[in-house]
Amino acid sequence: MKEFHHHKFCPIRDILSRIGSKWSMLVLVTLDANGTMRFNEIQKSIGDISQRMLTLTVRTLEADGLIKRDVYPEVPPRVEYTLTDRGRSLMPLLKELVRWALDNQEQILEERAKLDVPEEVKE
Amino acid sequence: MKEFHHHKFCPIRDILSRIGSKWSMLVLVTLDANGTMRFNEIQKSIGDISQRMLTLTVRTLEADGLIKRDVYPEVPPRVEYTLTDRGRSLMPLLKELVRWALDNQEQILEERAKLDVPEEVKE
């Protein structure tokens, strides 16, 4: 019931290890929105991700079976990335999260702006 | 083509800033499972979170309006944490993520184990 935690394969820590990194979700959403993409296309679409971090991120996503990586031995080389079925199965959940953020972030930011909330005295 | 990314209020980065930290999701799920809880109860339930990190985490969650913090000026002091409506509205999505992890993590781990073929010649 509440004993998710801290045994070896806690699903929450598992989730975080896959989509909790700085760029994973952005790469997944980008691929979902645009279909198969090349390395540079992903990088341009995200805009501020370095080559290094994009490489590391797609490697992790590939190792998790969330995306597949197809290498075409041409000159110049071409590498294409596509969501796998497993990756696609995760997208509806991520989209719900994005929706939630869109529905809530404005109000949250407003509340934070007036952080002058005085301490209430509880009964 | 989607331009979620990299402008100031990217919903994905927003989400990650709220639930992407190491302990946020665990605290939310714990509170959801057990209702109102005291500081020490949360800490014991999670097991391996330090006082410092629990404090920082609940402060952030409170600032985001995901949990509320009620202080009762007694001796000894008592502080109770409860999900807010906004926090509760996030829980179904987190539960879906947990479900997804439970449905997929075993297979992912198996695949990773297979890929982890011992390389004799590392050189």
Next chain:
DNA sequence: CTGGATCCCCGGTGATACTG
């Protein structure tokens, strides 16, 4: 074009001690 290899920094996190 798609990375690999290095170097380095910073902030999230941990450990410990102290307090109202």
Next chain:
DNA sequence: CAGTATCACCGGGGATCCAG
């Protein structure tokens, strides 16, 4: 009991250069 306050650490992430 429920926190602060400090110090230390490590690894995620950034910047840059090099390579097939």
